[in-house]
Amino acid sequence: MSQKNNLISKEQVLHVAKLAKLSLSDTEVELFSEQLSHILGYANELRDLDLSNYPPTSHPIELENIFREDVVIESISNKKVIDNAPQSSNGQFLVPPILND
Amino acid sequence: MTIQNNSTDDSEYSEYEPTIGLEVHCELKTATKLWCGCKNSFGEQPNTLICPVCLGLPGSLPVLNKKAVEYAIRIGLALNCTVQPSIFHRKNYFYPDMPKDFQISQYDIPINTDGYVLLTDGSKVGIVRAHIEEDTGKSTHFSSSGRIHESTATLIDYNRAGIPLVEIVSAPDITSSEMAKSYVNELRNIIVATGATDGKMEEGSLRVDANVSVKKKDQIELGTRCEIKNLNSLRSLGKAIDYEIDRQIQLLNSQKKVIQQTRHFNEDLNQTVTLRTKEEAEDYRYFPEPDLVSLNPTGEWINEIKLNMPKLLIDRRQSVIELIKDSKEMSQLIGTVNTLVDQQLDTLFIETVGFGSDPTLTLKRLTNEAANSIDAAKKLNSKELAYLINLETSGKVSSTQSKAILSNLLENTSETVDSIISRLNIQSFGDKEIEQLLDNLILEKQDEFKRFVDGDDKVIQFFIGQVMKLTKGQANGKSVTQILLKKRNG
Structure with missing residues (x-):
């Protein structure tokens, strides 16, 4: 599939990759542009169907109102919580500064 | 801005x-x-x-x-x-x-x-x-x-x-x-x-x-x-x-x-x-x-x-306003309504008015006199409070007496108004009693009464003072004024 037929342009792939904090090689950009376009092309086929009698669904399973009662369950220990953290300090997660421009 | x-x-x-x-x-x-x-x-x-x-x-x-x-x-x-x-x-x-x-x-x-x-x-x-x-x-x-x-x-x-x-x-x-x-x-x-x-x-x-x-x-x-x-x-x-x-x-x-x-x-x-x-x-x-x-x-x-939601603030304020809306002082009372609701005294207010007490006076007594002891005020018996306010409205007790009774009631909310009245030896001076006292006073103080008849309203204070002295402060000053004015005009 050539670039101009792709529903998802290389620029769009790069934009999504940036939002997802992924760095992609040129080959990957080309590949994903093609693959994503293919997926969207399939979704486009659905447009040809008459779906006027089907209400939109937000979830494939027809269930609603699944609740939990407001009852406290014991939390896990601070040690266990912090165990997997790459860095911690006094029971807190230590991460790089987050507001540098 | x-x-x-x-x-x-x-x-x-x-x-x-x-x-x-x-x-x-x-x-x-x-x-x-x-x-x-x-x-x-x-x-x-x-x-x-x-x-x-x-x-x-x-x-x-x-x-x-x-x-x-x-x-x-x-x-x-x-x-x-x-x-x-x-x-x-x-x-x-x-x-x-x-x-x-x-x-x-x-x-x-x-x-x-x-x-x-x-x-x-x-x-x-x-x-x-x-x-x-x-x-x-x-x-x-x-x-x-x-x-x-x-x-x-x-x-x-x-x-x-x-x-x-x-x-x-x-x-x-x-x-x-x-x-x-x-x-x-x-x-x-x-x-x-x-x-x-x-x-x-x-x-x-x-x-x-x-x-x-x-x-x-x-x-x-x-x-x-x-x-x-x-x-x-x-x-x-x-x-x-x-x-x-x-x-x-x-x-x-x-x-x-x-x-x-x-x-x-x-x-x-x-x-x-x-x-x-x-x-x-x-x-x-x-x-x-x-x-x-x-x-x-x-x-x-x-x-x-x-149905199970606590009554909302705005509805609570509205219920109180409904009861005082005919009051002449309505515009000055709006702020007081908010205070009453904020202090959670609105239910008591509504109950009390339900027993026939004057809404404006009830609101004032609850937000002024009762405001200093909110916790006690919440325990007040609405029927007793209405009884007290009615005594005041009908002139059977003066506003000073009423405030004194209320303050006693707030100290012990289980005591009745009648029991406080007899304990403090509060005497009711109705218009008849006051008129009698005034008649005697006028005979005694003829000069002052003449000045009053001639239009010197300041003398009213003098007579109120005299009546208060005789009744140990238990008479209603307003009644004294009214009776004097009636005597001058009639």
Whole structure:
């Protein structure tokens, strides 16, 4: 599939990759542009169907109102919580500064 | 509009008008978090109220807290919203305050839409939506300079991550910092009254983001807005808005553009500073949360919530106003009505008036004399109180006597009015008794009475003094005046 037929342009792939904090090689950009376009092309086929009698669904399973009662369950220990953290300090997660421009 | 910068000419400001919309986040008073059974509690040791769901560990799944939904519906109803079927979305962003890299919120189909809040001055602020979402973790920024921008590391406590919030989004109906404060104050009163939240700004259980823009008065489209995050007191809210209005007007006046951005209010500097510029960062790629099904509260459930909801502030005020609306002093009494309701004495007031007491006098006695001992006042027997007020209205006891009896009643709310009257040896001086006393006095003090008959009204005080002396202060001064005037005219 050539670039101009792709529903998802290389620029769009790069934009999504940036939002997802992924760095992609040129080959990957080309590949994903093609693959994503293919997926969207399939979704486009659905447009040809008459779906006027089907209400939109937000979830494939027809269930609603699944609740939990407001009852406290014991939390896990601070040690266990912090165990997997790459860095911690006094029971807190230590991460790089987050507001540098 | 309050102008903070005195060096700028006011006339430059008068061409502009601010448009303000507020987002109020309030934490719900549930026992547990929104998606898991971890305790919902403030001020615990960091990262001790945590489970795999809070940490977004692989395989963990959220399950919606029913109580949180009930509280959200209470808030929606209290804000005159439509409660509708809704779904949850993932709001995706990279920021370590959510370990799963997204926040579960509601996007295009929120649970509550289209309501309003009436402010005490009668103006109306529209509510666009009030949706359910989870709170994020708490970040503490380290820096040598103390500036958020120059931090060298960040500490994260996830105890707050997953605590249920309702975010209340106002329409851009607010036009000044004063109105913004009045709105938040009234909104807080209303939602606290529902029992869904405690509304403590100082503990962060109620936080406000302000969207502020300015435009020329004749301009139709709104100006570029800036969002000021996390204002946690009414004072900072007012100051941040005033500063921001001022900053934007100055930019526009010097032919510069306002850049759409998120700003932070620095309490110490008393100004707002840039946090981040809105570009791609705002692309949250919302999509329906696949781990949760739709929320569709039945009409039956909504009705049940409505019936069990504490009576709302505005309705309580209205019930009191209904009873005093014929009073001549109505306009001066409005503030007193708010006090009565704030002090939770409105039920007692309504019961007392139900026993036939004069509404205006009852309101005054409850908000003046009883105000100093609220706890005792709440225990007052409405029937006894009505009896006392009726004694005063009919002139059987004077206002001084009535206040003395009430003060005794507040010291021991189980004593009856009659028992206090006999214990204090309070004598009732009706009009007949007072007239008799006056007749004797007039014979004794003929000169003074003649001056009064000739038109010297100051002498009335003299006779009141004499009657009070004879009755040991237990007569009603008003009755003395009335009887004297009757004698002169008749």
